Amino acid sequence: MASEERGEVPDMDIGVLKVFRTVAEEGSISKAAHRLNYVQSNVTARIQQLEQELKTPLVYRHSRGITLTSAGQTLLEYTEKILNLLEEAEKAVQDTPVPKGSITIGSDTTAAVRLPAILSAYRGKFPEVEVHLEIGRNEQLIDAVLRYAVNGAFVDGPVGHPEIVQELVIHESLGLIIPEAMEFRGLISIQDMTLLSLNEDCIYSHRLKEWLRDEGFRLAKVMQFGTMEGLLGCVKAGIGFSILPISYFEKMNVKGGIRCYPFPGRYGEVPTVFIRRRDLYMTSAIQKFIDELKSQLLGAMP
Structure with a gap:
């Protein structure tokens, strides 16, 4: 069967998808170019290339920058999954029983007061893991978890989302x-x-x-x-x-x-939950962090 009869799959490379995600996050071609250290014309050409391959507009261009079309929003969702899957594949082949690398944990302001002791104990046991802490509001943190921007987050619960697992509940x-x-x-x-x-x-x-x-x-x-x-x-x-x-x-x-x-x-009873994506690859670093939460945080809370 000829390729034109069965249709051709666009030959998108990872670099183009990374450029597209950056443009979507920045809402501006010029800002994305600055962040990527590219010339602006290069970023514009990459987006145009992607639109031509997919045969559909991905962004609206206006005086304030760009806004994703509905097709662009759909592509962004798949782009996040594709890039995260590649990152997880790299982590999976490099993962070792002794935790290494880095993890990023999100927390609202009130939950953050409990974390220093937990982070200190965790770093004491696993000094080769670099821990990053992101402070935000509930809705921001849930969105960050869904976008794979953080490995997990403390939020007010319960959280009802099919792609989220509530790993820990604290009252x-x-x-x-x-x-x-x-x-x-x-x-x-x-x-x-x-x-x-x-x-x-x-x-x-x-x-x-x-x-x-x-x-x-x-x-x-x-x-x-x-x-x-x-x-x-x-x-x-x-x-x-x-x-x-x-x-x-x-x-x-x-x-x-x-x-x-x-x-x-x-x-007066409010649960604080630790959430993560259901499809998150559990490296030894993040699994040991969750184990540390269960052993210390639950025992310390009323």
Whole structure:
């Protein structure tokens, strides 16, 4: 059968796919060229070559840069899988019983307070492994796991996604963080106050709203912050209140200015889960990290 009758498979090389992924991540031909240390015309030619081979537009070009077409979005998903599979193949043939190489772990701000002891113990046992830590918000970390950008991440759970495995579950207890000078008389004390939050749509806020609703109150307003330091500073100044896991509050060793009151019963129990992709190749380095979590983290948490 002639090739034109059965159709030809585009001869895409790995280099072109790496260029395409970089362009998609940067949202700009010029920025991708700078990151790759290529001339801009080279990057443009690679994208055009890919579009010609696939016989479809992959990007929209506009004054602010580029945006992926629907075909481009589809190709990006497969590109991530292809490049990750090649990386895993390399790891698989190089993997040894003694962990080596590097792993990248994601964590939200509150879970990160627990990690130094775990990372220290892990590095003490496996000094040839380089550990990278990425701090982000729940949705960012879940996306990073799905894109293979991190090997695993601590997030508020549970996470319902078919491509994600929840490797570890830890139960946190939430507390209201209020100014030390404030007299706390239950929810009526905060009904007109501003909730100070790092992420308005986090599970902590949802639990507070449930508690308020069941007691006949409503959340007044929310103010978002970029850093924990700024948030706590505003609580101390009496600008509003916040919500944190009690264990995190205790480990911060805050010296005056704020107090913590536990949430009652079911409103205050929040699971923190360690997630990874279901198809992640488990190198000895990442498997030993998970083993270390199970042996230390579970035993240390309430």
